[in-house]
Amino acid sequence: MAEINITPLEPVAEKNYQVLQVVGEIDRDTITHFKEIMEQFLASFAQNNLILDLQNLMFTNSEGIGYITDIFNRLTAQNKKVVIVNASDRIMDIFNLVGLNSLIPCLSSEQEAAATF
Amino acid sequence: MKFIKKKLTRRLVLMLLIVTVGLGVGAYYYWGTEEAFPLAYSLIGLGIFFLIVSAIICKLVNSPLRKLTKQMKLILTGHSYKRISTNRIDEIGIIAQFFNEITENLEVISKKLKEGGRMSEELTVASDIQQKLLPTENPQVPGLEVVTKTRPAVEIGGDSYDYIHGKDATYFYVGDVTGHGAPAALVMMMVNTLLHTYSEMYQSPYDIVVNTNKQLKPRIKSSMFMTMVFLKWDHTKQKMTYVGAGHEHILIYRAKTGEIESKESGGIALGMTPDNSKIIKELAIPLEQDDIVVLYTDGITEAQNNKGEMFGLERLIELVKKHATQYGPEGINHHVALDFSQFVGDTEQADDITLMVLKYTGVQKAQPQAQAPAPAAQPVQPPQK
Numbered sequence: 001m002a003e004i005n006i007t008p009l010e011p012v013a014e015k016n017y018q019v020l021q022v023v024g025e026i027d028r029d030t031i032t033h034f035k036e037i038m039e040q041f042l043a044s045f046a047q048n049n050l051i052l053d054l055q056n057l058m059f060t061n062s063e064g065i066g067y068i069t070d071i072f073n074r075l076t077a078q079n080k081k082v083v084i085v086n087a088s089d090r091i092m093d094i095f096n097l098v099g100l101n102s103l104i105p106c107l108s109s110e111q112e113a114a115a116t117f
Numbered sequence: 118m119k120f121i122k123k124k125l126t127r128r129l130v131l132m133l134l135i136v137t138v139g140l141g142v143g144a145y146y147y148w149g150t151e152e153a154f155p156l157a158y159s160l161i162g163l164g165i166f167f168l169i170v171s172a173i174i175c176k177l178v179n180s181p182l183r184k185l186t187k188q189m190k191l192i193l194t195g196h197s198y199k200r201i202s203t204n205r206i207d208e209i210g211i212i213a214q215f216f217n218e219i220t221e222n223l224e225v226i227s228k229k230l231k232e233g234g235r236m237s238e239e240l241t242v243a244s245d246i247q248q249k250l251l252p253t254e255n256p257q258v259p260g261l262e263v264v265t266k267t268r269p270a271v272e273i274g275g276d277s278y279d280y281i282h283g284k285d286a287t288y289f290y291v292g293d294v295t296g297h298g299a300p301a302a303l304v305m306m307m308v309n310t311l312l313h314t315y316s317e318m319y320q321s322p323y324d325i326v327v328n329t330n331k332q333l334k335p336r337i338k339s340s341m342f343m344t345m346v347f348l349k350w351d352h353t354k355q356k357m358t359y360v361g362a363g364h365e366h367i368l369i370y371r372a373k374t375g376e377i378e379s380k381e382s383g384g385i386a387l388g389m390t391p392d393n394s395k396i397i398k399e400l401a402i403p404l405e406q407d408d409i410v411v412l413y414t415d416g417i418t419e420a421q422n423n424k425g426e427m428f429g430l431e432r433l434i435e436l437v438k439k440h441a442t443q444y445g446p447e448g449i450n451h452h453v454a455l456d457f458s459q460f461v462g463d464t465e466q467a468d469d470i471t472l473m474v475l476k477y478t479g480v481q482k483a484q485p486q487a488q489a490p491a492p493a494a495q496p497v498q499p500p501q502k
Contacts, residue, residue, distance in 0.1 A: 028467065062295040066340035069389050073339045098344055098363035099385030102396045 002059075004030040006037050015117045017049035019110060023056040026064030035067060042071070048080050049117045051110055055086035065100055072104050083113040126179045130171050137167045181209045185216060192220065243273045243302035250309050256280040258287045259352045264446035265291075265473040266454060274469030275301035275343070276414045279309055281316045285352045288316050288325070291412040291473050292345035292387075293364070304337055308387060312347070322349045322360040323399040326384075330362070330393045342386040346412050348402075348475075357402045357410065357477075362387050365415055368434060370441040372407035377434045406479035409441050409449070416470035417457060423464045428457065446474035 004024035011018040020041065026034050052068070060068075072082045084106045087095065095101045107113045141163045145156070184201055191198040198220065201213040247269060255264050258280075265278050275294030280287060292308060294301040311329040319325050326347050333343075344364040350357050359367065361382030369378040384397035402410060413433065420428040433453070440452045450472055457470070 062293075062342075062344075063340070066295045066342055069342065070338075070340035096381070097365065098342070099383070099389065099396060100363075102385050103390050 002027050002030050004034045004037075006034075006041060008041055011047050012114070015049065015114050016047050017051055017114060017117055018045065018047045019051045019053050021053045021056065025058045026060040026067075028061065028063075031061070031063050031067070034064065038067070038071065042074075050075060050080065050082045051113045052082065052084045053086050053110070054084055054091055055088070057087070057091055060091065060094060062098070065094065065098055069100065069103065081117060083107055083116065085110055085113050126175060129174045129178065133167060133170055133174065137163050140166075178209070181205065181213070185209070185213060188216065239299045240273060243297075243299040244269060246299075246302040246306055247273055247277065250277055250279065250305060252278075252280050256282070256287060258350060260355050260478060261287070261350055262446050262476045262478050263289065263473070264450050265471065266450045267469060267471040268454075269469045270297075270416070270466055272297050272467070273302060274416060274467070275305060276416060276469035276471040277305040277309065278412075278471055278473055279312070281313055283316045284320070286320070287350045287352070288312070288322065289348040289350070289412075289473065289475065290345050291364070291414060291471055292343050292362075293414045293416075293469075293471075294343040295341050300338070300341065304333075304341055304343055304388070307333055307336060308343055308345070321399060322347050322358060323397065326360045326362060326387075326397060327392075327394045330387045331391065333388050334391045337388050342388040344382075344386045346382050348410070348412075350475075355477075357404055358399050359402060360384065360397050360399050362393070362397060363389070365413055365418065366430065367402070368411040368413075368437055369402060369404075370409040370411070370437060371405070372409070372441075373405065375438065375442060377438050379430070379434060404477040406477060408477050409437075409446070410475045410477075411437050411449075412471075412473040412475075414469065414471045416466065416468035417472065419468065420457065420461050420466050420470070421464060422461050428460055432460070446476050449474045 002025035004022070004026055007021040007023065009019040009021065024030065075082050082104055084095075084104055085108065087106055092101070092106065095106060100106075105113075105116065107116075141159060144159055144163075181203065188198045188201055200217050200220070203210055203213045205213070251267065252265075263280070267276055267278065269276070274297055276292070277294070278289070278291045280289055290312065292305065294304045294308075308329060311332050312325060315325040315328045319328070326345075343362070345362040346359055346364045346367055347362065348357060348359045359382075361367070361384040363384055363386035364382040367380040367382060369380065370376075371378065380402070383400075385393050387393070390396070404410070418428055418430050418433060422428075436453050436456050437449060440449045444452060453472060
């Protein structure tokens with residue numbers, strides 16, 4: 001069975017951002033757990049900018065995309081920024097298909113993302 | 118006395134009576150000769166002993182039993198009952214405990230039954246909505262032959278499609294809502310209503326989709342969206358245009374070369390952003406006679422067989438290419454469905470599958486129909502079986 005996990009890195013004070021690594025697969029079995037751990041993280045997320053590092057995200061279904069969109073909408077409403085970095089080709093194909101990349105900036109590295117804050 | 122009627126208590130009291138009489142007789146023979154206890158005193162003493170012990174029996178045995186039987190009568194007659202609170206560890210305590218556990222289980226079971234009933238009702242409602250939205254027959258469109266097949270998953274996926282007859286044009290769409298069940302069904306209903314409404318107000322698919330999204334977004338959960346390809350077929354110009362909203366590819370079979378072109382739908386899914394006007398575009402699909410356009414949902418391409426292999430876009434393209442050389446829309450649908458079933462075998466599919474096939478039958482056939490007063494009622498050639 002697929003697994004999903006998130007690892008928040010140390011916040012970077014200078015640019016007021018935090019990187020969150022998402023590792024595993026988001027599918028019908030893991031989506032509920034993914035939402036739970038994300039909500040826990042978001043409850044204590046105090047920075048202005050969030051970088052989602054999707055290098056080790058192997059798959060996401062449409063519910064996963066919907067939930068990421070939801071997070072983007074909620075943080076944007078609080079005047080916070082969300083940027084996706086390091087997404088694999090496979091994940092980018094899925095994002096391209098539904099048009100998520102025209103909503104959330106998808107960049108190739110943390111440095112590139114930090115430069116936009 | 119009422120409590121004497123209770124069987125168990127009556128037995129105990131009877132036994133007590135026998136013991137008391139026995140005691141009395143014994144005492145009489147033991148002390149009777151010494152005259153220390155006159156007979157009258159002995160009788161009074163025994164009488165008091167009898168009453169006190171009876172009262173204790175009544176208190177210890179009868180009243181907890183009465184509590185139990187009262188609750189049991191309530192449960193048997195279908196009234197509401199209470200837990201029996203006791204900290205006794207004797208048989209009565211065990212019975213009370215047993216009663217409490219049984220009734221607790223009963224509550225859990227009846228709750229589950231109710232919940233299960235509600236869930237299956239919800240699924241029935243969802244599948245009803247989905248079925249009602251789907252057109253019952255293939256449309257009569259000047260210049261086009263269209264056949265769509267859809268197969269809902271066991272737990273309703275989010276596929277929907279429809280044909281919308283506008284002024285001198287017909288609109289077609291295939292869409293897929295995130296998630297399953299009633300929420301997905303409600304979103305597809307909303308989108309269907311909005312598309313129908315705006316198709317009466319606007320001619321351009323761009324305006325129809327931009328406005329549909331604008332109305333949809335604030336009305337649905339922010340984690341939900343619907344991907345869609347929205348096609349317009351202009352009856353008089355015999356031209357096809359489309360707006361993509363983050364859907365799967367559009368496949369175009371070119372009759373002349375026998376090749377398939379695979380176009381990205383582009384755009385962004387409905388409900389993802391409040392204003393999609395800068396992201397979506399209306400694009401043309403130039404068609405020549407006998408060209409075929411295929412729209413599908415990811416239920417087909419992401420279907421897996423028991424080896425965990427995905428059906429995939431490449432396989433779909435190859436199949437459409439193969440069957441388009443010899444069949445029309447009906448035949449392509451039929452044969453792709455057969456090949457699909459063969460591929461997945463008896464592996465249960467979690468998602469709906471939908472395939473819409475449109476063939477440009479050409480100007481010659483289209484002309485007389487376009488001039489007909491009521492194009493919708495005009496018979497186009499019957500679908501090939």
